[in-house]
Amino acid sequence: MMTQLQEKDLRYIWHPCAQMKDYEQFPPKVIVRGEGVWLYDEQGQRYLDAVSSWWVNLFGHANQRLSQVLAQQAQTLEHTIFANFTHLPAIEVAERLVRLTPQGLNKVFFADNGSAAIEVALKMSFQYHAQKNKTRKKRFLALTNAYHGETIGALSVGGVDLYNEVYTPLLLDTVRSQGPDCYRCPFQQQPSHCQAQCIEFVERDLQQHHEEITAVIIEPLIQAAAGMKMYPPIYLKKLRALCTTYDVHLIADEIAVGFGRTGSLFACEQADISPDFLCLSKGITGGYLPLSVVVTTNDVYEAFYDDYQTMKAFLHSHSYTGNTLACRIAQEVLTMFEDENVMDMVQEKGAMLRRQAETAFCDLPYVGEYRQIGLVGAIELVVDKTTKQPFPSEERIGYHIYKEALEKGLLIRPLGNILYFMPPYTITEEEMTFMVTTTKDTLVNFFAERELV
Ligand SMILES: *Cc1c(COP(=O)(O)O)cnc(C)c1O
Numbered sequence: 001m002m003t004q005l006q007e008k009d010l011r012y013i014w015h016p017c018a019q020m021k022d023y024e025q026f027p028p029k030v031i032v033r034g035e036g037v038w039l040y041d042e043q044g045q046r047y048l049d050a051v052s053s054w055w056v057n058l059f060g061h062a063n064q065r066l067s068q069v070l071a072q073q074a075q076t077l078e079h080t081i082f083a084n085f086t087h088l089p090a091i092e093v094a095e096r097l098v099r100l101t102p103q104g105l106n107k108v109f110f111a112d113n114g115s116a117a118i119e120v121a122l123k124m125s126f127q128y129h130a131q132k133n134k135t136r137k138k139r140f141l142a143l144t145n146a147y148h149g150e151t152i153g154a155l156s157v158g159g160v161d162l163y164n165e166v167y168t169p170l171l172l173d174t175v176r177s178q179g180p181d182c183y184r185c186p187f188q189q190q191p192s193h194c195q196a197q198c199i200e201f202v203e204r205d206l207q208q209h210h211e212e213i214t215a216v217i218i219e220p221l222i223q224a225a226a227g228m229k230m231y232p233p234i235y236l237k238k239l240r241a242l243c244t245t246y247d248v249h250l251i252a253d254e255i256a257v258g259f260g261r262t263g264s265l266f267a268c269e270q271a272d273i274s275p276d277f278l279c280l281s282k283g284i285t286g287g288y289l290p291l292s293v294v295v296t297t298n299d300v301y302e303a304f305y306d307d308y309q310t311m312k313a314f315l316h317s318h319s320y321t322g323n324t325l326a327c328r329i330a331q332e333v334l335t336m337f338e339d340e341n342v343m344d345m346v347q348e349k350g351a352m353l354r355r356q357a358e359t360a361f362c363d364l365p366y367v368g369e370y371r372q373i374g375l376v377g378a379i380e381l382v383v384d385k386t387t388k389q390p391f392p393s394e395e396r397i398g399y400h401i402y403k404e405a406l407e408k409g410l411l412i413r414p415l416g417n418i419l420y421f422m423p424p425y426t427i428t429e430e431e432m433t434f435m436v437t438t439t440k441d442t443l444v445n446f447f448a449e450r451e452l453v
Contacts, residue, residue: 003042005030026403034061037427039411047411050423050435055224055256057287058333060426065336066286066329073328082110082322089327096334097295100265102274105295109314110322114255114281115149117292118217120316121277122153124296125215125249128303131312137214140172141205141248143179147225148217148253157217160226175209177202179223180231183369183380184388196235199242206246215249215276216242220267221373224256227418228378230371236271249276249300255292259283260346260425263374265337276300286333287424291326346425349432350375353421356436364440366447378420379439391417401446410438419443 002010006027014020015028029047033040037060039047049057059066073089080087094108109124111117122140129137142148142157149155150163156172158164159179164171178201187197206213220236223229243250252275257267261283264270268278277300281292306312320326336342350372357377361370368382381397383389391397398414405412412419412435421435 002027003030005042029406036060037424037431045409047406047409048423048431048435048438050410050412050421052422052424053287054282055261055422056282056285057424058259058283058426059286059336060424061287063286066288066332069332070288070325070329073325077324079320079324083317087322087324087327089324089331090322092331093293093327093334096331096338097280097293100334100337101278101295102266102268104274104297105278106298107296107301109294109296110327111292111294112318112320112323112326113149113290114279114292115151115154116318117255117279117281117294118148118154118157118251118253119151120294121217121251121279121296122157122215123316124294124300124304124314125251125277127314128249128300129214131303134214136212137248139175139209139212139214141175141177141202141209141213141216143177143202143218143223145179145181145223145226145229146217146219147223148219149255163225175205175213177205179229180235181229182231183229183371191232194232194234196232196238199235199238202239203242206242206248210246210248213246213248215251217251217253219253220257221262221270222257222267222376224376225415227380227415228371228376228420230373230376230378233271236268236273240271240273240275243276251275251277251279253279255279255281257376259333260337260342261374261376261422263343263347263350265343284333285326285329288329289323289326290320291323291330342425346375349423349425349427352429352432353377353436356432357421360436360440361443364443366443375425376420376422378418379443381417381419393417397446397450401442404446405438405442408438408442410435410442412439 009028010023030042031039032042037048039049097108098106109120111120126138140157142159144159146159148157152170155164155167156174159176180198240250252268254266258280268275276297278295285291304312304314354372357370361367361379366381368380368385368388371378381391383391393416398416402412402414
């Protein structure tokens with residue numbers, strides 16, 4: 001039975017990342033209120049938001065502190081043109097970002113969503129080399145299973161076929177290198193002994209193509225959209241060295257993992273590296289408003305700095321670039337990272353999740369692996385634990401498990417056969433227990449019923 005609002009929704013709205021026909025059987029929940037990790041629908045049913053509403057939320061829904069500064073800012077100034085004009089929240093955000101991001105990242109360029117930040121980094125890197133007369137450099141190198149967003153440039157460097165394939169005729173000619181795949185490691189390394197031998201795939205491609213490559217783009221430590229595929233910091237360390245050797249930029253896409261997700265403020269810190277471009281969005285406003293930034297080096301900045309007539313400026317803008325409300329929230333989020341022990345909280349909740357999840361999932365049938373970095377945990381479901389054979393995607397087992405968990409009040413939106421936990425940092429122990437046990441119950445039921453048919 002659909003409610004009136006659900007009927008109206010289906011009549012007028014085309015939802016993202018969805019086959020709309022599915023919605024007729026499974027209409028969208030109409031959410032009217034949020035509080036902490038919970039979302040409440042029009043009938044008063046609540047759902048624990050274990051995916052932080054597509055990885056954006058850090059400190060819970062309707063967070064009092066963030067809502068308050070937003071309301072105040074809205075009554076003072078909501079938005080202004082960002083060319084020749086500026087405002088205090090943007091200045092505060094930029095100063096804090098330069099202080100908090102890895103060394104050498106000194107200039108902040110504002111945009112308004114993650115994909116736009118990727119476009120900015122790609123264009124800046126290309127233009128940088130063009131202005132240094134390295135005109136052969138016009139390709140990007142990206143990894144298999146990468147995800148960098150949905151615009152044509154961002155899709156071009158993405159490597160998840162599900163999102164790219166139909167657009168192939170439109171996409172840039174990207175050098176695609178085989179990325180890390182720790183669960184199915186081609187070198188059969190134990191994680192404790194891993195020296196990232198698989199970096200050789202990128203190394204070979206750089207050796208061969210470096211003269212045409214302007215930048216390597218990567219998701220540090222976790223290839224998120226591909227199914228929370230995790231790899232060790234040493235891979236990043238080696239990649240940074242290769243980029244320097246071959247005179248190509250390194251673009252770190254921390255849109256999903258930045259702002260504490262991996263247990264450090266930025267994932268690059270764990271490899272002790274600085275990229276040439278750091279793309280940030282999602283958590284930057286704690287899940288309140290769309291905002292993104294590209295933080296880059298003085299070296300890049302200076303390649304664009306000259307008399308107007310040389311036409312070296314970076315002529316890229318978005319209407320909502322540096323939006324005042326979004327910047328005010330980001331300022332508060334960054335203040336919370338500086339003034340409160342947010343990283344201790346992430347560490348503590350991460351350890352709690354690991355304890356609970358390893359006990360709950362490791363011995364279950366069909367669970368090939370439970371993996372975790374920081375406060376991101378993932379369960380990879382397989383047909384056979386020994387061969388690691390995946391479930392065929394037509395079976396949509398993740399989707400079926402998702403629907404059953406929702407009935408139990410848990411929002412886990414899987415990626416294919418991978419279920420994952422990426423809750424707000426403010427989740428309590430009790431809420432985490434609910435998240436883990438509900439997932440376990442759902443899995444056990446689902447596979448018991450599946451074996452009956
Ligand atoms: C979400 C995401 C993007 C795209 O950001 P949008 O705001 O959705 O355009 C890019 N890269 C990564 C790693 C992401 O997780």
